[in-house]
Amino acid sequence: MKFEIENGEYVGTAEWRGAGDVALDMTNPKERRFFERYFSQEDAFMAGPVEAPEMAHGRRDETQRAFEHAAFCLSAYDYKVRRHDSQPSGAHR
Numbered sequence: 001m002k003f004e005i006e007n008g009e010y011v012g013t014a015e016w017r018g019a020g021d022v023a024l025d026m027t028n029p030k031e032r033r034f035f036e037r038y039f040s041q042e043d044a045f046m047a048g049p050v051e052a053p054e055m056a057h058g059r060r061d062e063t064q065r066a067f068e069h070a071a072f073c074l075s076a077y078d079y080k081v082r083r084h085d086s087q088p089s090g091a092h093r
Contacts, residue, residue: 001064002084003071005035013084014039016067020059039070 002015012026014035022039026032039061047056060070071081 001068003081004084005071005074006080007078011079014071015084016061016064019063020061022061022067038074039067043070 002013004013005011011028011031012024015023015025017023020040022035024032024035026035040059042057042059043066044055044057046053048054058066060066074081
């Protein structure tokens, strides 16, 4: 799963390759450091059944779902993200 990231101008891409493995394609070293830290940090969230919720935590790069959630949460930092379409135009099945 790969996302393109912008903040008024193109920042680069972040691609989840596997647990703990996010590939960043960014030329600005400051932006790269921010995203390296951002995706390696943990989030806390509610888990479990509705009648007995409990706090859980996990790294933002631990699973594809956690990575996707973290990418869309970048809007809190004024970033815009969009899923990178790796298929050429007209190649949809």
